[in-house]
Amino acid sequence: MKETVAIEKIEDIEIRLLLEALYSRYHYDFRNYAMASIKRRLKQGRDQLGFASFSALQESLLHDAAMLPRILGYLTVQVSEMFRDPTYFRAIREKVVPHLRTYPSLKVWVAGCSGGEELYSLVILFREEGLEERTLFYATDINQDALRSAEAGVFAIDRVPLFTENHRNSGGKSSLSDYYHAAYGKVSFDKTLRRNVVFSDHSLVTDAVFAEMQLISCRNVLIYFDRSFQDRALGLFKDSLSRSGFLGLGAKESLRFSQHAGAFKDFIREEKIYQRRGA
Amino acid sequence: MNSRQAEAVVIGASAGALEALSVILPALPVGFSLPVIVVVHVPPNKRSMLTELFQAKCQVPVREVEDKEPISAGTVFFAPPDYHLLIEVDKSLALSSDEAVLFSRPSIDVLFESAADTYGSALIGIILTGANQDGARGLKAIVEAGGLALVQSPAGAFASTMPEAAIAACPSAQVMSLDALAACLKKFGG
Structure with a gap:
């Protein structure tokens, strides 16, 4: 059980660093987004893009600008409809x-x-x-x-x-x-x-x-x-x-x-x- | 978990939810100490009547969530139709319009996973009646974070698929009748 808690804490650090990298490198600022949703979306991105960790994802994002639109796709996607409500x-x-x-x-x-x-x-x-x-x-x-x-x-x-x-x-x-x-x-x-x-x-x-x-x-x-x-x-x-x-x-x-x-x-x-x- | 450790209760229900919640929520006593955060699968394009209905039946305050609302103790919060409901790290309630999960928005998994992340072992997760598998993954996340998993007995449920899926994902979950669930909650927050 302790192990699980420790792993999650590392994940939170990684996410913070990833968002920092996104800001420093590309000036997209997600650092004060509602974190629960961001985390969920980034997990989806990490898994679907085939990265083992957020750190690995961060490395790729820093060195490969082609990664940016793909990550942004996960971070900004939302589902709406015409005349919603x-x-x-x-x-x-x-x-x-x-x-x-x-x-x-x-x-x-x-x-x-x-x-x-x-x-x-x-x-x-x-x-x-x-x-x-x-x-x-x-x-x-x-x-x-x-x-x-x-x-x-x-x-x-x-x-x-x-x-x-x-x-x-x-x-x-x-x-x-x-x-x-x-x-x-x-x-x-x-x-x-x-x-x-x-x-x-x-x-x-x-x-x-x-x-x-x-x-x-x-x-x-x-x-x-x-x-x-x-x-x-x-x-x-x-x-x-x-x-x-x-x-x-x-x-x-x-x-x-x-x-x-x-x-x-x-x-x-x-x-x-x-x-x-x-x- | 002993009663001092619990900080919040999350409940997920689908088909047959109204009857099941009508046993549990009105039984919460005045001064109940824990927030109770509930996702029920409701149709997206209609106003939900759940809040009004349970306001009339319950002894504790009942609200439909607005974005970034602080979580207050002893209150029942319902997810609004057509939004996911998540718990933020600062223990406020956040909504999202992200895509449906298992055809559901609100999704029980989304609430439970974010709640497990925030509350860790101080969380009680309850899966009630329902006809799909939503909630099984979320309940597993609660168990993995050290929280307490409770499931309505499939035999007594209006629809058994959801409690059965939850039990399959979480063999350590305690399975009990609605009356026993109500009694158990009172023990933790009464």
Whole structure:
């Protein structure tokens, strides 16, 4: 039994060193990610890439830059869906959009856009509500592969029934099939949806404010951060939002535990949609 | 493990969970000293009614977890639908949207493995009724870290696959009826 405890402690040291190496060599900072998830993902990476230990993985990562995207693939992968939690998108449509209509031009930031599911959901919603043309969307992520796949807008066809059902339940005013065409087991979303989208490499942990937003949607990204990173990211959102701008988080994320809680007020509490308080 | 060593209880259940938990959770007395963290396989696209249901039945506080919530003693925490629930080293509750494990999100294995990592030998893991094998690996991790493994007797379970898989993975697990499980918890945290 003592043996087991000792082995686990070494593993924790190795993980810390691996994350340190990733930061020193490539400037990707996962050091304050929520460790339980990181550990689980790194174990998966270690086993699937065939390394005997995290130290061996670290050596390879330091000396072989080709290893970087593979490790990042494990560290940043997350599984989302279009119109995930349809009631959130319904609330955006019915409660937030009426406010947004009063602006002549809009900026929307999908922070941590991953494969683009949330981005396309919002662009479609904005098109349905007649706001797309006056809106500039920023879709950011730290993972280049994720950005590329978001920009491609291609999804496996077996996910589409769920997307379609979610879209309908979100109060969709059109048919989701209007926006994609299917071929070879995939669906490809219409490139006109990307007309007003800027895809960009941006880290919520190390990068700065880049524009003034009326809406930031960042769902199920902060759950991967520890409290200090969460506070950093929420501070960035606070500074990026225009007065009375909106922030949407994931269904089980909360500002309650953050030092920036006071800068926001509940707009729709049950959907985790917050509004920036006037300065 | 003697009663002084236990710091937390984790429970995993699937098919038949409601009836089984209805024997165990309402029996926790006022002032129960341990947090009880529960994963039940629930459908991803619906709000779960478990929290409201057990709030009405239980003598201890019952909550659905929000991300980074601190773990408070004597409280029952349910994993929300469509998220994994993990225990962080600082003993807070963390959620993740990582891919499903054994077709399940939340996954019992994910909770149990992270809890074993954090609590080591001060953890009690309980596997109840269920129709798949989730939890067996996690319970094994708890045993390997020196924690206590308890399993509902398959003969009395609504679905026996899950307790059977847990017993196969952890031959040292103590197998008992729901009433005995409830009594055992009271002994540790009552």
